[in-house]
Amino acid sequence: MVAVTRPLAQSIAEAADPDRWLSALTERYPPTDIVRLRQALDWVFEQYGQRIHTDTGSSLFQHAVASASIVADLRLDANSVIATLLFALPTQLNQPMELINTHFGPDVTRLLDGASKVSQLRSLAHPAGGKAADAAQQIEAVRKMLIAMVEDIRAVLIKLAWRTQTMHELAQAPDDVRRRIAQETLDLFAPLANRLGVWQIKWELEDLGFRYLHPDTYKKIAKLLDERRVDREKFIDDVLSTLRIELNNAGVKADLMGRPKHIFSIWKKMQKKKLDFSELYDIRAVRILVPDLKDCYTALGIVHNLWQPIPGEFDDYIAHPKGNFYRSLHTAVIGENDKAVEVQIRTIEMHEHAEYGVAAHWRYKEGGQGDARYEEKIAWLRQLLDWREDMASETQFAETFKAELFDDTIYILTPAGRVITLPKGSTPVDFAYHVHTDLGHRCRGAKVNGQIVPLYTALENGQRVEILSAKEGGPSLDWLHQGYVKSHRAASKIRHWIRQQHQDIAIEAGRSIYDKEAARCAARDANQDNIAVKLGCKHIEELFAALGQGEISQRELNQAFRESLAPIEPISEQPNDFIKAARANGNGEGILIEGVDKLMTLLAKCCKPVPPDHVMGFVTKGRGISIHRSDCSTLKRLASAAPERLINADWGIQRGHVFATDLLVEAHNRGTLLRDLSDIMARERINVTAVNTQNKDQRVLMRFTLEIRDAEQLQRILIKLQDVNEVIRVIRG
Structure with a gap:
């Protein structure tokens, strides 16, 4: 994880003498970087002059040097330190980016641009008005947006360092300014530091924010602790030293780490679990x-041998993992001077799962609803920050971040500043339907950042969108078929609206689509009823309605035309005397084998027929009669070899019977796809007996074996699965 290499107070104190600070950096950076840092330091001294920080009243130059010291202690590269020194210049100079690019190059300029975006977006965290629940959702959306919009995560770390220094200088600010900045810090920047694993910055921001917002409570808890933070840190160091010696003597290789619990964390735990201070045993933890x-x-055993365990404070989450599969041993003991210490013991694998997997500590600390896909990305980002020092260059790090992270979601702003989350590639129509269904129906145009754009325009991160709407009206059918909508939500709303309109309008619209596609595929002479049946409709009027309502896509219609035009492998002609004359099975149930009573039948596994598929029987040797769909390729091959074994068959009255059939689902791969498909089958009360998946090139092919009652149920499930987001096609196996 990104770690500050020493206490922040020490970094800030050293930065009070810029020349001394720069001399200390010679141990971390090569001479060429030191030269550039000296140039940057001299240049910003000249540019900042006697300017002061607008919120704290402190020297802007001293503020910049102290912030840069924090960034240097994060072990970031020289360009990041330079960008931190320059952070406030864009608001102080004319055409600052051109000037900075000339003096320090494009990488520093990009970092400054990213850090400036972070500063601009912070005002969105608290839009005027709204309920508390809406405000919490807005803050969470802005947190995600901040990370998604910057092209280089170093820009976020620069802003966190600058904000940390601001919090250290905030004591002399006016009360209203102090409270506003402290609240913004607790809402936005401390959680960001938490998610990125920059623990020391996170603790500083939380404790200082809490101190400014609730000074009396802060002082009360500090008094109860009855020791300074530095004393608590020394106590932890002593505990770690003792443990290191004892574990080494026992031949146990171990990595040890410790931290004293901070005042804000203590208060949060007391509030969450309704505990008194005397009931907290993890104020100090290793x-x-x-x-x-x-x-x-x-x-x-070594821990319990060294110190006395506190009764009732041992939890074995290895034998009994938590619901999120978190595993660890937790115990609390009485250490030196009768001070309680919490000890957590786990394997390295368990620790990686806790830090990067579904048990991630940051979600536990922040509470609220989890977002599995977002949490996976944060875990990946933490790993990327860990790997940073192993990468060949910071350019490689930045490119990896830009290429891999948050590439499937965009964050769009309403005119009022509310953040809307949409799938990548979404259009103003998708945005309108996300805001409100009625606004989507009445959408007639859109402005993006004040400029009118076509409704099919793909939106990008951070754009502000305003919808131009009519007083009344409905959506256009073209939105479904010509790329105006990308999100499943918008498409389903449009289909629902169309279904509510007059059926004859949908039929006429569908007829027009059918005729255009038939002309394009040179399939005007195709049998319309056959095409309708191929697409799961009983007759052509039903197909027209489904096309008009957007329930069947042009791609599916195109495929049906192509299949109807393809040459069909002929079944060898059989003389009529090879096909037996018919008489139905007397019990009226099951398969009716014509001409013979009470023969054993079995449904062929190759094509898995389901009523009312047209079927034929094939007399096997020793296994009775196998029942195939009449278009089954296996049946065609068998018939060509032994046509005398073909026999007519039909379905009897199926009372309570179910039939196994295969469905093939091709889709773009995403994390919750299998769950969404399974939910639909569960709602239809369909039993799934087997699932097989294959992944290739960001696509997935799933084969489901289902137990189906009849063709109506089968057609219904085909339609519903096709409507699932990212599904390309669903066909019989």
Whole structure:
């Protein structure tokens, strides 16, 4: 994880003497970087002059140097340190980016541009008016938007460092300014530091924000702690030293880490669990990471041998994992000077799962509803930050971040500043339907950042969209078929509206679509009823209505035309005397084998026929009669070899019977696709007996074996699965 290499107070104190600070950096950066840092330091001294920070009243130059010291302690590259020194210049100079690019190059300019975006977006966290629940959703959306919009995560770290220094200088600010900035810090910047794993910055921001907002409560908890933070940190160091010696003597290899719980965290836990201060045993905590499971319990024995365990404070989450599969041993002991210490023991694998997997600590700390796809991205980002030092250059790091992260979601602003989350590629029509269904229906145009754009325009991160609407009216059918909508939500709303209109309007619209597609495929002479049946409709009028309502796509119609025009492999002609004369099975149930009573029948696994598929029987050797769909390729091959074994068959009255059939689903791969498909089948009360998936080139092919009652149920499930977001096609297997 990104770690500050020493206490922030030490970094800030050293930055009070810029020349001394720069001299200290010679141990971390090569001489060429030191030269550039000296140039930047001299240049910003000249540019900032006697200017002061508008919120804190402190020297802007000293503020910049202290912030740059924090960034340097994060082990970021020289360009990041330079960009931090320059951070406030865009608001102080004319044409600042051109000037900065000339002096320090494009990488520094890009970093400054990204950090400026972060500053501009912070005002969106608290739009005027609205309910508390809406405000919480808005803040969470802005947190996500901040990370998604910057092209380089170093820009976010620069802003966090600058904000940390602001919080250290905020004590002398007017009360209203102090409270506003402290609230913004707790709402926006501390959670960002938490998610990125920059723990020391996170703790500083939380404690300082809490101190400015609730000074009396802060002082009360500080008094209860009865020791300074530096004393608590020394106590933890002593505990770690003792543990390191004992574990080494026992032959247990272990990584040790510790932290004293901070005042804001103590208050949050007291509030969340309704505990008194005396009931908290994790004010001081250490963590032991070991290679193997057996070492966990060995380390536990060593801890309990060194210090007295506190009764009732031992939890074995290895034997009994939490619901999110978090695994660890937790215990609390009485350490030196009768001070309680919490000890967590886990393997390195368990720790990686806790930090990067579904058990991620940041979500536990922040609370609220989880977003699985977003949490996966944050986990990946944390790993990327961990790998940063192993990459060949910061350029490689920035390109990796830009190429891989948050590439399937965009964040769009309403005119009032509310953040709307949409799938990548969404259009103003998708945006309108997300805001309100009625606005989507009445949408007639759109402005993006004040400029009128076509409704099929793909939106980009951070754009402000205003919908131009009519007083009344409905959506256009073209929106479904000509790329105006990308989101499943908008498409389903449009289809629902069309279904509510007069059926004859939908039929005429569908007839027009059918005629255009037939002309394009040179299929004007195709049998219309056959095309309708191929697409699951009983007759051509039903197909027209489905096309007009957007329930069947032009792509599916095109495929049906092509299949109807393709040459069909002929079944060898059979003389009539090879096909047996018919008489139905007497019991009226099951398969009716014509001409013979009470023969054993079995449904062929190759084509899995379902009523009312047209079927034929094939007399096997020793297994009775296998029942195939009449268009089954296997049946055609068998018939050509032994036509005398063909026999007519039909479905009897099927009372309570179910039939196994295969469905093939081709889709663009996404995390919750299988769950969404399964939910639809569960709602239809369809039993799934087998699932097989294959992934290739960001696509997935799933084969489901279902138990179906009849063709009506089969057609219904085909339509519903086709409507699922990212599904390309659904066909019989």
